[in-house]
Amino acid sequence: MSLQLITYIIVGLTFALYIGIAIWARAGSTKEFYVAGGGVHPVVNGMATGADWMSAASFISMAGLIANMGYGGALFLMGWTGGYVLLAMLLAPYLRKFGKFTVPQFVGDRYYSKGASTVAVMCLLAASVTYIIGQMTGVGVAFSRFLGVSNTTGIFIGMGIVFMYAVFGGMKGITYTQVAQYCVLILAYTVPAIFISMNLTGNPLPQLGLGSEFGDSGMGLLQKLDQVVMDLGFAKYTTMPRLSTLNMFVYTVSLMIGTAGLPHVIVRFFTVPKVKDARASAGWALVFIAILYTTAPAVAAMARLNLHATVNPSVKKVFASEAERNAALFAPDGSIKYDERPAWMKRWEVTGLLKFEDKNGDGRIQYYNAKSKNEAFLAKAKAAGWAGSELSVNRDIMVLANPEIARLPNWVIALVAAGGLAAALSTAAGLLLAISSAISHDLLKEKFMPDLSEKGELLAGKIAMACSIVVAGYLGLNPPDFAAGTVAIAFGLAASSIFPALMMGIFSKTMNKQGAIAGMLAGLGITMLYVFAHKGIFFIKGTDFLGVFGGKANFFLGIEPNAFGAIGAAVNFAVAFAVKNMTPPVPEDIAAMVESVRIPRGSKEIGGAH
Numbered sequence: 001m002s003l004q005l006i007t008y009i010i011v012g013l014t015f016a017l018y019i020g021i022a023i024w025a026r027a028g029s030t031k032e033f034y035v036a037g038g039g040v041h042p043v044v045n046g047m048a049t050g051a052d053w054m055s056a057a058s059f060i061s062m063a064g065l066i067a068n069m070g071y072g073g074a075l076f077l078m079g080w081t082g083g084y085v086l087l088a089m090l091l092a093p094y095l096r097k098f099g100k101f102t103v104p105q106f107v108g109d110r111y112y113s114k115g116a117s118t119v120a121v122m123c124l125l126a127a128s129v130t131y132i133i134g135q136m137t138g139v140g141v142a143f144s145r146f147l148g149v150s151n152t153t154g155i156f157i158g159m160g161i162v163f164m165y166a167v168f169g170g171m172k173g174i175t176y177t178q179v180a181q182y183c184v185l186i187l188a189y190t191v192p193a194i195f196i197s198m199n200l201t202g203n204p205l206p207q208l209g210l211g212s213e214f215g216d217s218g219m220g221l222l223q224k225l226d227q228v229v230m231d232l233g234f235a236k237y238t239t240m241p242r243l244s245t246l247n248m249f250v251y252t253v254s255l256m257i258g259t260a261g262l263p264h265v266i267v268r269f270f271t272v273p274k275v276k277d278a279r280a281s282a283g284w285a286l287v288f289i290a291i292l293y294t295t296a297p298a299v300a301a302m303a304r305l306n307l308h309a310t311v312n313p314s315v316k317k318v319f320a321s322e323a324e325r326n327a328a329l330f331a332p333d334g335s336i337k338y339d340e341r342p343a344w345m346k347r348w349e350v351t352g353l354l355k356f357e358d359k360n361g362d363g364r365i366q367y368y369n370a371k372s373k374n375e376a377f378l379a380k381a382k383a384a385g386w387a388g389s390e391l392s393v394n395r396d397i398m399v400l401a402n403p404e405i406a407r408l409p410n411w412v413i414a415l416v417a418a419g420g421l422a423a424a425l426s427t428a429a430g431l432l433l434a435i436s437s438a439i440s441h442d443l444l445k446e447k448f449m450p451d452l453s454e455k456g457e458l459l460a461g462k463i464a465m466a467c468s469i470v471v472a473g474y475l476g477l478n479p480p481d482f483a484a485g486t487v488a489i490a491f492g493l494a495a496s497s498i499f500p501a502l503m504m505g506i507f508s509k510t511m512n513k514q515g516a517i518a519g520m521l522a523g524l525g526i527t528m529l530y531v532f533a534h535k536g537i538f539f540i541k542g543t544d545f546l547g548v549f550g551g552k553a554n555f556f557l558g559i560e561p562n563a564f565g566a567i568g569a570a571v572n573f574a575v576a577f578a579v580k581n582m583t584p585p586v587p588e589d590i591a592a593m594v595e596s597v598r599i600p601r602g603s604k605e606i607g608g609a610h
Contacts, residue, residue, distance in 0.1 A: 188419020
């Protein structure tokens with residue numbers, strides 16, 4: 001059976017499962033649509049939260065980033081997992097106790113202002129829509145390769161699938177769909193990793209394989225990878241990347257507090273019966289997340305090593321000396337002929353995400369760091385007739401291509417396709433629900449149409465979700481960055497706007513509505529200004545305005561736009577407290593309510609607004 005047919009079968013079966021679950025668990029009320037009725041078991045909710053949180057950035061892009069950045073890619077591991085702990089410990093139980101459907105509803109009630117709720121909706125939409133762009137980028141990458149269609153067609157197919165199970169099922173359908181998607185994505189991530197770890201190190205556990213000996217080389221896997229990348233002019237894999245220490249710090253902080261401010265993850269803690277269950281489901285989610293996140297560094301290192309070994313077969317051989325190793329590497333037959341490239345390269349070239357340009361006309365593929373600062377290496381490359389690196393590899397393909405590179409069975413390759421799509425679609429569904437509830441419940445019901453019936457609110461929510469799918473799909477065709485980079489921007493927007501408002505709302509009895517509103521607007525505004533200056537207004541190419549700031553990229557202390565959320569959050573806090581001190585104090589009943597929410601016992605019923 002061909003790879004294409006097996007892929008169609010496995011991906012088709014998983015999609016049928018998702019849609020079947022959505023139909024079985026379709027929402028019949030606003031409570032089921034928004035929070036699955038509030039009766040989800042903590043273990044089930046933990047698994048659904050894991051799928052909701054581990055997006056295309058985690059499954060498809062993160063290991064590619066680590067493979068590309070080496071040690072520096074650990075900032076994504078630290079930021080995202082650390083942020084989840086922050087969310088579970090500092091926010092989730094208190095928000096669950098408050099007992100509202102959505103983040104804007106909490107903000108509106110806590111800050112006794114519909115204006116604050118409206119601003120929170122703006123912040124939520126900015127972060128969530130940007131996040132969905134990253135998911136659609138991942139969907140396009142997966143579909144374009146495994147279903148043999150263009151990136152554009154892949155995004156359209158993904159839009160249709162999300163529409164089916166998100167619009168019809170609401171949170172109830174999404175919850176149980178995400179449990180199935182978690183099972184698919186975690187198997188798709190770990191099964192190939194086990195195979196590859198066994199092949200390279202003889203150790204079936206990838207986490208241990210990363211520190212094991214590479215074959216019979218007498219060298220550890222990471223030691224061997226360091227040797228290979230340095231032989232090809234790249235920076236040492238296990239050292240600090242190009243990012244400065246300041247950028248590493250603010251990037252990590254931005255991802256951490258952005259995670260804790262993500263509305264689509266926060267709402268998951270409203271789906272359990274009690275505050276105690278919210279804490280338990282947070283713990284279970286961390287366990288389920290850890291399975292993938294502890295595997296990712298091994299997947300990254302092994303994918304990078306396998307890629308180089310494909311282009312330069314001598315990489316896997318053992319040589320007596322460095323001179324012999326370099327002689328084999330720079331020999332006329334040291335790199336593979338383009339006409340004899342493996343089938344996986346041909347398949348990925350069709351997508352445009354893998355490109356070859358024969359710069360020296362020798363018909364072979366040279367893949368190395370042509371911009372290396374190592375003059376001795378560049379001299380060897382020039383002497384060998386190399387005229388520049390000829391292979392362009394999109395970092396988002398590393399995980400999806402990894403089992404193909406390692407020549408694993410076709411069913412494993414197909415399983416990875418299903419896993420990548422499950423990761424992207426599960427998070428997209430959660431984000432769309434957050435957008436839907438913000439528009440239908442927090443804007444229409446709470447502000448503009450208070451007499452809207454439950455049936456009308458459900459219909460408005462579904463229409464808002466459908467429109468969001470169209471907008472996200474369109475923006476996904478021209479994303480501002482690769483999948484994880486786009487998601488990092490979304491985290492920055494959440495970090496600069498939503499997180500400070502939630503923290504001050506829970507832990508400061510004196511923060512008033514004026515301070516919260518001013519803080520959210522200032523944090524979101526300055527972050528969007530910095531991002532749009534680099535990426536274009538609303539990410540439209542050609543509309544960036546760096547010239548206004550002297551034309552220099554990263555003009556504020558050298559900080560990258562993807563990491564600017566931490567700065568925006570600091571501005572948010574500073575502005576909020578400054579305005580608070582110049583405006584009327586918080587009403588006594590609001591201060592008493594904040595005090596009661598912080599008591600770790602009891603729980604309000606969900607759905608108080610209904």
